[in-house]
Every structure is written in structure tokens, then in C-alpha cells.
Amino acid sequence: MEDLKRFLIEKVLLFESDTLPSATEKVLQQLRREKTDVPVIHISSNTSSIIAGSDKTFNTVKTYIEENEPSAVAVRVGCSGPANYEPLVCVQVPGKNKLFFRNITEEKVEPLLNSVFHNDIIEDDLLGQTGSKGFELWPGIAFVNELPFFARQKRIILGNCGCYDPESIEEYIARGGYSTFVKTIRHYTYEEVCDIIERSGLRGRSGGGYLTGLKWKQALNTSANTRYLICNAKESDPGSFSDRTILESDPHRLLEGMAIAAYAIGASTAILYLKSGSDYARSRMQKAIDMTREYGIIGHNIFSSGYNLDFIIKTEPGAFVCGEETALINSLEGKRGMPQLKPPYPTTSGLAGKPTVINNVETLMNVPMIMKNGPEWFRSIGTEKSPGTKVFAITGHGRMSGVVEVEMGTTLGSVLEHIVDGIKDGKEFKAIQLGGASGSFITPESLDTPIDFDAMKQKGFGMGAGGFVVIDETSCMVDFVRYYMEFIRNESCGKCIPCREGTGRMLEILESVIKKPSSEDSGTTLERFKGVMQLESIAAVMKDASLCGLGQTAPNPFVSALKNFREEFEEHIFDRKCRANVCRGLRTFSIDVEKCTGCTVCAGKCPVNAVYGTRLQPFFIVEDKCIGCGICFDVCKFSAVIVK
């Protein structure tokens, strides 16, 4: 192990030329497991695959190897993207292309491995093969990168995800890792690095789209004895998990990006700010940091360059608003995570009053690639004003789901059609919710919008953290808006009045719309409608007067839903109907006389005694008394209760 470490440091990291000698390359090939003499079985292992059961799969594979193929090796790798194919297993037989299999739960392991080792592949769970020159093809099997899910992606940030063991620094170095950082600190000055990043046109991926290089320069040009770099890995939008996937699948690339960014601003401390509850990501990052320290990649006087760097992991204590820069700094200082008025911006006065740069995970993941391939290379990808790629976490009712990366300039419609592959179960597409709790709904008419900071801004959409929720006809938009509003109401920090009171009132009004009213006269209907009218003015005030981004963008889901689905809101208010049958308060129940056996179960369970009837005779529900709780529907064994 020590020999390998010395070899990697001397022959790879500190090697001056770009092309390595073939002797070194041979060792690296072994480390990358490209030329292997024994069968290798890769099992995806990150939070989403563990939830799907990959830990059990891994253990079963281990037992299988012990019993049948003692020479084979089982490796845990990161996640390559498609969440609905988890647990994903890849089998590599020496001299042949890799084979990918989907949904391999523990009971499928034995037949699968038997079939591969006996050259008789079971086609059911087969996804495809990957390989390069010099390997034997599996005849008649499609290539994985030709599947629409992968073919339409441009994987730069996710390039390493799912390919290597995230807990092995050796493998990362063998894939060309950390040599960019070492070259950077040995050959470039702080300003040069900032300059390269600025020329590349890299923009912050957390929503604002501010030029990263410019931000770094501002911090660098503020005179101070200490500067800080913070990587904001706190993505707590409900339904976005792309950062977590990156942290778990490619921790070393992120560390390299952080290290280069810290060097560019002259910071000697880089803080990784993690989301609470992401224990798996934390342990992987901690292991990665320990290994970089062991290799001397971070520490004191790194490779005799005179530059010192240390990484610290901090876990946020649980507040959505801490994703905002000033609130994040407050929470790091041991105060309540409340935002502050800007300016001063953190780049001039941030953590402990020192210049601080806060960058998103995705932004930092781009940095090593830009330093390696040059700013012109990065400029050639994506659009003119927004170069590069964008990572999305796709969830919801789409046929495919998971983490994907597309080139900027791709239209949302093309992502939906090719990568998501349409809607599950042949349902009708309704909208895309982009950007989490502060994002907006995108209807079929706007699907031609390209993924680009400026084009999106023009239409009033925000990409936020990259949440991409596909919604079909079975979802009620009013309920959806209420869900987001409830989330924001709970997470509002309470510092400024427009946000604290506004979110509370908006939630109250939305709840009155979907609740069963106590009386149904025209007066209450009018009041309800007035409430909705007021919603619009509350939204406008919040947008103008809130202190931070959380409050300013909180009404976004409501505003865009009202604009695009006005008829659905009107139906809820006037007709008291929910077309998706989701809003519990608006459902009406009746009993099918044919099916009812008169068993009295529903009458016994009804909390308001709204079910009447004689034993063994069909019962009926008194609509005026019914509160729409749905208990009778749940308890009926004869499906005699009808919901409308």
C-alpha cells in the first residue's frame, strides 16, 4: 500500500508532462480495472440504491463469490443515474465488455451471476453493454450509452459517477484526479486561476447564475489575512437529490474542485456545509478527506508549494433558510440561521468578517475539468451566455427518474421526451415543476424553453437546485401549491414580516379552498373567492418586500399555478370539485345500493354519524352531515362506497 502511494505521488501527481510513460499507464489501467484478469462485479451503492436494497445485493454477491467464484471481486461504486433501475449491477468478465443489469435485488443475484459465468445471459434484467476497443463484444446486446436515457445526456460533472469506488483515492488518481490541482498550485498564481474560470464563463449553479470567476476575484481583491471557501452542499429542497448523489458517487472530484477554488481565492480553510441527515454522504466525504490528508494533497506546505489547506465538514442543524448565503454564515458562527441585508456581500465580509466565497456543489464540480481542458473547451459546450451543462434530479410520474446531466440549450421538452421517456402508465402529462419550493410550473406550451439562465429568466422560471418533478393528471395543482406553501411556512425563519406573515396567510387561504366549508351559502363562496384574489396581492408584496430569496420566491409556485391552471382553482372555489380527486375535503361519498350488504361497519366507524340504514339493508350517507374524512371508503370490504 505504501509503495503504491509513493508511486502514485511521484509518478503520477508530480509528473510534469501530460502524457505518462507506458509503464505507469499500465499500472493505472490495472487500478482503473480496465484490463482485469479476474471477473469484477460492480454494485451501485448510494442512498437511493441502498433504499432499493443494494446493501443486501452486495452481501449476496459476496457470499456467491465465496462459494462459486473465489477469484472474482465485488466492488461498491457510486450511482450512475437512473434511480428506477436501482440496484444496478455491472459484471465485467476478463477480456469482454461490461454488462449492466437493472433492479438486481438479492434473490436475483444467483441466477444472474450463474447465467453470466455460463455465457447464457438472462435478457429480462439486461440493460446493455459498455466497452472499448480490444474487448470482446457480447453479440446482439445493445450498448448502454445508446439508450435514450444516456445518449441524450452530456456527462461532464457526472462523468465519474458510478464508474469508480468512491472510497478509493487510488482509483481517482488513476483516472487523472488531483493532478490538475497539483499542477494548478505549482504553475498558476491566484489571479491566473480566477482569470481562467472567469474566461470560461462558468456561472453559479445554485440559481442566481452569477459569474463564478468574478465572485472569486472580488474575494481575492479584498485585503484580509484569512479567507474562507464554503461549499454549499445543503440542498434541502424537497425532491432534489443531485448534490447528494454527487457527494456519494464522486467525493474526490468535489474535493479537488474545492481545493482549486480555495487556492484561487487564497483561502487556507475550505468548509463543506452538509445537509443534516445525509450520514452516508458525510461518512464518504470524511473518508475522502482523510485519504487526501494521508496523500499530502491537503495539509501544510502542499508538495513544497508553500500553500496550506485544510478541509472541515460542518453539518447544518436543520433549517431550509440556511441555504441562503448570509444565513449559512450565521449558522456557522453559532447563531440562528437568519439572513442579513446585503451588501456587504460575503465576498467582502463573510464568515467571521473575512472574505468568504460560497459555491454550490455543481459549480465546484466543473472547476477541475475547466482547469484541465482550458476555458475554450468549456465555452464550446452549452450556449454562449450559459456555457456548460446542468444537472437535474428527475422525480415524479415520469417513466424514468434519477440524476441526469444535459447540455445547456437543450429544451425542457427534449429532456421530457427522450430522457424521461414520457409518463408512467400511459397517463396524460400536466406540468413540470422546476426548481423545488421556489420554482414554477412549466406547462406543455412552454416546453420549448431552452435550459439556459437568461432564457429561463426571461420567461420567469428558475432552475434552483435542479429539482425536476414530472406531474401527470392525477395530481391536483391546488393541493400541490398548498404542499409547497406549507413547507415554506414551516421553514420561514420569521425575521421579516412579509415572509413570516405572508406565508402563513397564504397557506390559510389555500387550506380554506380545499377544506369542506361549514355552510355553503353564497356569502362564504364570495369570501373564499376574495381570499384567492388577496393571495395575488400578498404574493406581490412578498416578492417586493421580503428580505431574502426564500421569501421573495416563496409565492412562485402559486403565481405560476394560478396563471396556468386558473380553471382548476375556480373549480375548487365555485364548483367545490377537485378533478383529480385528491383534495379530501371536497370529495363526496355515496353508497352503491347494489353492492352494499348492510354490514354496518361504515356506520359504526363514521365519526359524525352520517351513515344511516337498517342492518342487512343498503345504507346511505347524508351529505350535509358528511365531513368527507373517507373512513367509510377505507373500511368498506365490498367497495360499495363511491367517491366523487
Add this chain to the structure above:
Amino acid sequence: MAQDLDIIFKKYRQGRREDLIPLLQEIQTDHGYLSEEAIIRVGSHIGLSTTKIYGLATFYDKFRFFPSGRIHIKVCNGTSCFMNGSQALTEKFKDELKISPGQTTRNGNFSFEVVSCMGGCYHGPVIMIKDEYHIHVRPGQLPDLIKKLKYIIEND
């Protein structure tokens, strides 16, 4: 208990303000919750009034002030789980356990909380019982599940 705290305090010997949150987090991981005693001792260590610490700890979601139950249940309420009916699950848990999210049953057997996203978006609704994930959970399965858990507790 008092000794455990001393061990943790030793790690943060300087008792700076920025150590406050990591300190509280560590005490919580160790003890499962923040007791009154712990908060008072932290106050004297950092040199802050107890009310300020309590104010800070209640601002954040992840701090608990009661011990969690023998079996702690987490219900995911991320967007995807919500779309697949996680709110009905929360309601069902409320009914079955007779507690609200964040509380512990009187006999100390169960506690449950609603979290924002656990990361199993395709398999929603996801719940986590004692570090074990359960996927595609339907409200109808809960009574049996809770019966099973009660049986486990009784035979422990």
C-alpha cells in the same frame, strides 16, 4: 451522563460561540436528545445564557428536547413521496400511534417525525424504521407493521 458531557466539552475546550452548534449536535447524537441539564451545562461552558441556547436550538428542526422512542420512525415528505401519498401515511401514523410528528408515545415505545427528503424518490413513499428503509408503503399496511413492531418491543 455528567461525565459524557465532560468528554464532549474537552473536544471544544475553547468554548467559542461557533462551537455551539457542533457541540449541541454531538450531545444529541450521543444522548439522543438535549436534556435540560445538558443545555444548562453547555451554557456555562460557552458563556451564554440558557435562554439564548434554547432559542437557538428551537430555531433549528433537528434538535430534540425529549428522548426519542425505543423505535423511531421517519416518514419522508419529499415532493415525490408527497405525490405518492405520504400525507395519508402521516395521518395514519397519527391515528395509530396517537401522537403528532416530533412527539414520543407515553410508554416511550414509539416516536415519529416527518423529514423533507430521504433520497429514495422513485420508491416513494419511503419510511425508515430503526435505520431500515421500507419502500412503497401504503396506509393499509401500517396497522400490521405497528403490531409487528410492538411484538418486537415486548419480546426484547
